[in-house]
Amino acid sequence: xxxxxxxxxxxxxxxxxxxxxTAAGExxxxxxxxxxxxxxxxxxxxxxxDEYGRFERTGLPPGxxxxxxxxxxxxxxxxxxxxxxxxxxxxxxxLEAGRAAAPWLRAPRDDRAAAAxxxxxxxxxxxxxxxxxxxxxFESALQVMPSCVDCHFNIGVAHxxxxxFADAVAAFRSALDIRxxxxxxxxxxxxxxxxxxxxxxxxxxxxxxxxxxxxSLEATxxxxxxxxxxxxxxxxxxxxxxxxxxxxxALAADGTLVDAHYWIGRARDVAGDGAAATRSLTRYLGAxxxxxxxxxxxxxxxxxxx
Numbered sequence: 001x002x003x004x005x006x007x008x009x010x011x012x013x014x015x016x017x018x019x020x021x022t023a024a025g026e027x028x029x030x031x032x033x034x035x036x037x038x039x040x041x042x043x044x045x046x047x048x049x050d051e052y053g054r055f056e057r058t059g060l061p062p063g064x065x066x067x068x069x070x071x072x073x074x075x076x077x078x079x080x081x082x083x084x085x086x087x088x089x090x091x092x093x094x095l096e097a098g099r100a101a102a103p104w105l106r107a108p109r110d111d112r113a114a115a116a117x118x119x120x121x122x123x124x125x126x127x128x129x130x131x132x133x134x135x136x137x138f139e140s141a142l143q144v145m146p147s148c149v150d151c152h153f154n155i156g157v158a159h160x161x162x163x164x165f166a167d168a169v170a171a172f173r174s175a176l177d178i179r180x181x182x183x184x185x186x187x188x189x190x191x192x193x194x195x196x197x198x199x200x201x202x203x204x205x206x207x208x209x210x211x212x213x214x215x216s217l218e219a220t221x222x223x224x225x226x227x228x229x230x231x232x233x234x235x236x237x238x239x240x241x242x243x244x245x246x247x248x249x250a251l252a253a254d255g256t257l258v259d260a261h262y263w264i265g266r267a268r269d270v271a272g273d274g275a276a277a278t279r280s281l282t283r284y285l286g287a288x289x290x291x292x293x294x295x296x297x298x299x300x301x302x303x304x305x306x
Contacts, residue, residue: 014083017056018091020049020069027053028074028095036066066136069093080136115145122154131158149178149185156188160195168192183212224254228263235267243267258287262297269300278304 016035020028031049035057047055049069062085070076074095081089122137135158138151145151156171169192175185186209193202231246244267250260265280281297281304288294 012062012085013059014062014085015056015058015088016060016065016067016081016083016091017088018054018067018093020053020055020093020095022074023094023096027051028071029053031055031069031071031093031095033057033067033069033093035060036068037061037063065089066139067091069095071095078133078136078140080132080139115141115148119148119151122151126154126158131162134158147178149175149182152178153182153184153188156185156192160188160192165192165196181212181216183209183216186212221254221257224250224257224260227253228257228260231260231263231267235263235270240267240271244271258284258291259293261287262291262293265297265300269304274304 018033020031020033022028027049029049029051031053033047033049033055035047037060047057049055060083062083065081065083066078067081068076068078077093077095079091079093081091083089118137118141122134122141125131125134125137135155138148138155138158141148141151152171152175156168156175159165159168159171169189172185172188172192175182179185186205190202190205190209193199193205227246227250231243231250234240234243234246244264247260247264247267250257251264261280261284265277265284268274268277268280278301281301284291284297285294285301291297
């Protein structure tokens, strides 16, 4: 009866096993290996390599795991693996001196700096083509900052590149659960649906993405116009410094708001900076030859050039 129960447990669980070596292929004994089920914030399973650099952790419930190996001298490395019932996931760590990319994995905490470091490592891994490593880094960032919408998006992109479309869709939808106006996630869904030959779903996702993008642009332009109006009010009251801050904010929000160059030119003129005023007014005339303030801008330029 006991043997039967043990056999059933073995069939219902899986294993993570592997080896830790140096870049030269030499085994590394006594390395701490941590196996963390994704979605949990604390390690559940630990192992240590033997004299041949090998390790094994059995009895794992099926699911996705993050596996990390770490030493003080050779740094650390992480992988994301899928453990299946009755199966074994094999991992080969190659540790290199100075590579300590994921120390936060050993002590997850609500720390924005740690999440930012994990996210940046994911971006770098993605750029180098190490997709699985990138996913592991982004998931690590989520462990310390669950609201990282960009993490979910990047995970979705990585899964899509690997052809894991169901995982990609789940990641994009997780991003939308956090921010329902995250247009990039809808564009990601549209791309995945297109690859799956689901044109209607792809079109619906793209329509939603475009709707959000247009609404966002309208809101941005409204903020820019509001900043411009505040800047005009400050300038008319003689407060040049605050006026300039508002004009700069207007341009930062909407670089196509050419009227801001006219008002910046006027503010620079009041401040006594004729060269800067000339540049801004000239830029305004070049961008808006039929603009509302063309005549006044020309008169001011003529005065500045005398």
